[in-house]
Every structure is written in C-alpha cells, then in structure tokens.
Amino acid sequence: MSSEPIIVSQGVGKAFQIYAHQNDQLKQILFGLWKKFYKDKWVLNDVSFSVAKGERVGLIGRNGAGKTTLLQILCGITRPTRGSFSVKGRIAPILALGSGFDGLLTGRENARIGAAILGLSRREVDACIEDIAAFADIGSAFEQPMRTYSSGMLARVAFAICAYAKADILIVDEALSVGDETFQKKCEAFIANFAKTGTILMVSHDLEFLRHLCDRVIWLDNGVVRLTGDPAEVVDAYRAEMTPAA
Amino acid sequence: MKFGALERIKSLSPNLLSPDIYEPFQRAWRHRELIRAVARREFISRFRGSALGPLWAVLSPLFMMLTYTVVFSVTAPQLAAGKSITDYAAGIFIGLIVFNLFSELAYRSPMLLHEHVNFVKKSIFPSETIAWTATIRAFTYGGIAFLVFLVFRLVTGGAWHWSLLFTPFLVIPFALMILGVVWFFMALGAFTRDVAHIMASIVPILMFATPVFYSLEQLPPNVATLLRLNLIGDYIEMFRAIALDGRIPNLIGYLIVAIVSYAVFWFGYQFFMRYKSVIVDVI
Numbered sequence: 001m002s003s004e005p006i007i008v009s010q011g012v013g014k015a016f017q018i019y020a021h022q023n024d025q026l027k028q029i030l031f032g033l034w035k036k037f038y039k040d041k042w043v044l045n046d047v048s049f050s051v052a053k054g055e056r057v058g059l060i061g062r063n064g065a066g067k068t069t070l071l072q073i074l075c076g077i078t079r080p081t082r083g084s085f086s087v088k089g090r091i092a093p094i095l096a097l098g099s100g101f102d103g104l105l106t107g108r109e110n111a112r113i114g115a116a117i118l119g120l121s122r123r124e125v126d127a128c129i130e131d132i133a134a135f136a137d138i139g140s141a142f143e144q145p146m147r148t149y150s151s152g153m154l155a156r157v158a159f160a161i162c163a164y165a166k167a168d169i170l171i172v173d174e175a176l177s178v179g180d181e182t183f184q185k186k187c188e189a190f191i192a193n194f195a196k197t198g199t200i201l202m203v204s205h206d207l208e209f210l211r212h213l214c215d216r217v218i219w220l221d222n223g224v225v226r227l228t229g230d231p232a233e234v235v236d237a238y239r240a241e242m243t244p245a246a
Numbered sequence: 247m248k249f250g251a252l253e254r255i256k257s258l259s260p261n262l263l264s265p266d267i268y269e270p271f272q273r274a275w276r277h278r279e280l281i282r283a284v285a286r287r288e289f290i291s292r293f294r295g296s297a298l299g300p301l302w303a304v305l306s307p308l309f310m311m312l313t314y315t316v317v318f319s320v321t322a323p324q325l326a327a328g329k330s331i332t333d334y335a336a337g338i339f340i341g342l343i344v345f346n347l348f349s350e351l352a353y354r355s356p357m358l359l360h361e362h363v364n365f366v367k368k369s370i371f372p373s374e375t376i377a378w379t380a381t382i383r384a385f386t387y388g389g390i391a392f393l394v395f396l397v398f399r400l401v402t403g404g405a406w407h408w409s410l411l412f413t414p415f416l417v418i419p420f421a422l423m424i425l426g427v428v429w430f431f432m433a434l435g436a437f438t439r440d441v442a443h444i445m446a447s448i449v450p451i452l453m454f455a456t457p458v459f460y461s462l463e464q465l466p467p468n469v470a471t472l473l474r475l476n477l478i479g480d481y482i483e484m485f486r487a488i489a490l491d492g493r494i495p496n497l498i499g500y501l502i503v504a505i506v507s508y509a510v511f512w513f514g515y516q517f518f519m520r521y522k523s524v525i526v527d528v529i
Binding site: 016017022023025026028029072075076077078079091093101102104105109112113114116117118119120121122145 | 279280282283284287290291294295364365366367368369370371434437438440521523524526527528
C-alpha cells in the first residue's frame with residue numbers, strides 16, 4: 001500500500017449479550033457486579049484488515065456474517081468486545097435508509113437534522129443545503145413531509161446529505177440498490193469522484209456493482225475475513241461458494 | 247468464567263472514579279448544533295398539522311388557569327385557608343407547572359431511547375443529548391405556562407414582585423435535577439419496558455406527596471419535614487415564595503436543595519454514560 005492506512009482493524013470481535021429472559025437484563029444492571037446473567041453470542045470473531053487512504057473497499061458476505069456490525073463498530077456506534085480499531089478522519093455513514101428521518105418533517109428539515117448529526121454547524125448546513133437539494137434532485141418534494149416519499153426518494157436524500165458532509169470516509173451499507181438508474185449513475189460518479197480525496201467502505205449484495213467500482217473486496221464469513229483482494233477474484237470465489245452445487 | 251466484583255469495579259471508566267465537573271457541559275456544548283436541530287424538530291413535529299400551531303402552548307395553560315380559578319371559587323373556599331381564591335388558585339397553578347414539568351419527563355424518559363432508536367442505532371449520535379433536548383422542550387412549555395401565569399396574575403389583580411428576578415436561580419438547579427432524573431430513567435428504560443409502567447404508577451402517588459394542592463405550612467410539622475425530602479415540593483414552595491409572596495427563599499434551604507439537585511444531575515449523568523455503550527446493543 002502506497003499511502004498510510006486510514007482504517008485499521010486488529011482482531012476485532014463483538015459478542016452480543018443474549019438473555020434467556022427479558023428480566024435478566026434488569027438483573028444484570030442491578031446485580032451485574034456479582035453475577036452474570038447473559039450468554040455471549042459472538043457475531044464477529046477476529047477481524048483484521050486495513051484500508052488505505054483513497055481506497056474503495058467493498059465488503060461482502062452472506063446475511064448474518066457481521067457486515068453491518070463491523071460497520072457500526074468502525075463508526076463508533078457500538079464498541080467491540082475485544083480487539084482494537086482506529087479510524088482517522090470524519091465518517092459519514094449511510095447505514096440504513098430513511099432511518100432517523102421524521103415522517104412529519106419535510107425533506108429539507110430532515111436534511112438539516114441529518115447534517116447536524118454528522119457534525120456540521122448551522123452555518124455549514126446553510127451553505128450546503130441547496131447543494132443537497134440539487135443532488136437529491138427530487139424537485140418540489142423536498143419541501144413535502146417525508147412520509148409521502150418513496151423509498152428511492154428517501155435514499156436520494158440520505159445519500160445527498162452524506163455527499164455534502166465533508167467527510168473523509170464514506171461508509172455505505174446497502175444504500176444504493178433502491179435508487180433508479182439515473183440516481184445510481186449519479187452515485188457511482190460521486191463515489192468515483194469522492195475516492196480522489198476520501199476513502200470508501202461499502203457493503204453491497206450487488207456483486208457487479210462492487211466488481212467495477214472497488215479497488216479491493218473483503219469477504220466476511222462467520223465473523224472472520226475469509227478472503228481479501230482483487231474484486232474480480234473475491235467476487236468469483238464468493239459466487240462459487242454461494243451457488244449451490246449442482 | 248471468572249467474574250469477580252473487583253474486576254468489574256476496575257473495569258469502570260476512570261471518569262467515574264475521578265469525575266470531571268465540566269464534562270457533561272462540555273459535551274453538551276460540543277453538540278450544541280445537534281441539540282438545537284433536534285429540539286427544533288420536536289417543536290416542529292409537535293405542531294405540524296394543527297391549525298393553531300404553537301398558539302396551543304399558550305392556550306392550554308390559559309384554559310387550565312381559568313378552570314382552576316373557576317372550580318375552586320365555587321367548590322372549595324375552605325381549602326384556601328384565609329387566602330383569596332385567586333391566590334389559592336395561583337398557588338396551585340404554580341405547583342402544577344412545576345409538577346407537570348417533572349411528570350411529563352418522568353413519563354417520557356423511559357421511552358426516550360426507544361423513540362430515538364433510529365438515531366441511536368443507525369447514525370453516529372451522541373445519545374446523551376436526547377436528555378437535553380427533551381428537557382429543553384419541557385422547560386420551554388413550562389416557561390410559556392409561567393409567562394401566561396404572570397400575565398393572568400396581573401390581569402386578576404395580583405402584583406409582580408422584585409423577587410421574580412430570582413427565577414433563574416431556581417430554574418437552573420431544577421433543570422439540572424430533571425436532567426439527572428431523565429438520564430437515569432432513560433438508561434433504565436432501555437433495558438426493560440417495565441420502567442415506563444412503574445413510572446405510570448408512581449408519579450400519580452408522588453403528586454399527592456408533593457405540595458401541589460396544598461402548602462407545606464398547612465401540614466403538621468413532622469409530616470412537612472418528611473415531605474421536604476421531596477425536592478419537587480421544595481421547588482414548588484420556592485417558586486411560590488418568589489412569585490406570590492414576594493420574598494427570596496431561605497438561602498440555606500435553597501443551597502441544600504441546589505446541592506442535592508446537582509448530585510442528582512451528576513449521578514444520572516454518570517449512570518447513563520456508564521451504560522451508554524451497552525444500551526446500543528439492547529434497545
């Protein structure tokens with residue numbers, strides 16, 4: 001790798017606490033110092049990789065492989081149970097479409113809140129809100145309550161906010177598949193452009209999309225990195241495994 | 247697996263053991279833009295779709311005042327204990343403003359994280375700010391109700407006292423205490439929804455243990471002393487003192503209440519921050 005790593009994950013593991021009874025959660029808080037009321041369920045076991053500045057990295061794996069959990073850890077939403085990671089720079093996550101949007105508020109109002117969550121000041125939001133509207137390109141619907149939006153329109157607004165968040169790292173979880181052809185083209189162009197200055201980590205089940213957009217693909221399987229390398233190779237190996245033997 | 251108490255205590259954040267007094271405020275200041283944006287969202291979505299909109303924040307306390315004045319002037323002159331009916335109604339109204347502020351947040355706080363689950367789980371969101379926005383909202387309505395009260399008071403022949411200038415010194419420790427309560431029940435409510443039901447049963451009982459419809463002076467001294475443990479009641483009495491009687495509350499009593507309030511604030515904050523990272527996984 002020519003340039004310095006911007007995301008480093010070293011032996012990251014994550015165990016969720018599984019409670020046999022709902023009440024055990026409360027017991028854990030009250031008496032947790034003396035006794036343990038849960039079982040561990042390891043979603044991630046030992047994930048080590050690094051992403052260099054300016055890289056476009058795709059993340060694949062079957063459902064439940066731990067992709068989303070890994071992204072949540074890198075974003076700092078949840079903490080790893082073991083291992084360590086470091087992320088240098090501001091992250092813009094597109095983790096779930098339309099989440100965090102309030103159906104009663106307009107696209108514009110939601111975009112303002114979304115940008116504030118990403119850490120933009122009010123002045124910065126004022127400066128880029130028109131650009132966000134233009135990028136989302138949903139016309140007058142931007143001034144309508146978001147409950148009237150289609151899932152594609154939600155995706156457009158969600159992506160537009162992150163596009164202007166002045167982030168160093170873009171983390172995308174399955175966000176682009178609902179947009180129409182025009183918007184997908186726009187996102188691809190944006191991602192290609194973004195990679196000139198920033199770093200991208202994205203999860204997708206659209207293997208062709210990853211194959212021609214990424215520099216590298218990481219295959220996550222059962223909480224460990226199964227294979228990492230050239231997109232074409234990893235995607236082919238993954239596809240071979242996923243296709244049931246004839 | 248070894249799971250001794252000592253190991254668990256050692257795993258506590260160092261912050262809990264050597265607290266930094268300014269930390270909760272620094273964090274809130276760092277996220278001020280976010281708090282502003284989310285607070286604004288609460289106001290907008292509350293009044294979106296209603297014709298009168300924010301006017302309701304003025305109208306509902308006004309109707310409440312009128313109702314209480316009329317009802318008590320008809321039904322219960324003996325309760326007033328020598329005061330005029332408007333004074334008595336005003337005392338109750340102050341009690342209700344303060345208690346409603348507390349009860350609204352007490353009912354809501356166990357559900358707060360569930361309300362904001364998408365923020366908390368799907369974006370990089372400092373969840374402790376939810377307590378600030380909820381408290382700001384409640385105090386804004388409380389403040390509007392208080393202003394309505396002051397105007398109403400003037401119209402019905404009461405006077406404004408200089409002691410009203412003491413209001414901020416009551417509001418600030420009261421707000422800190424409420425914040426601590428919100429943090430505590432917010433964290434607890436994330437683990438089990440029973441907390442919401444418990445609050446729904448406890449708060450009405452607490453209302454009778456709070457001098458809302460009566461004044462501490464009317465009680466036998468030993469009962470009054472016991473009820474002084476209820477901080478909300480102390481605040482109600484102090485607000486009555488500055489708004490109705492025109493006197494500054496007893497300073498030693500005030501300081502004790504303020505210090506205890508700050509302790510509640512501090513404990514609630516530490517409790518929430520201690521469980522913050524676990525909460526994401528359980529809601």
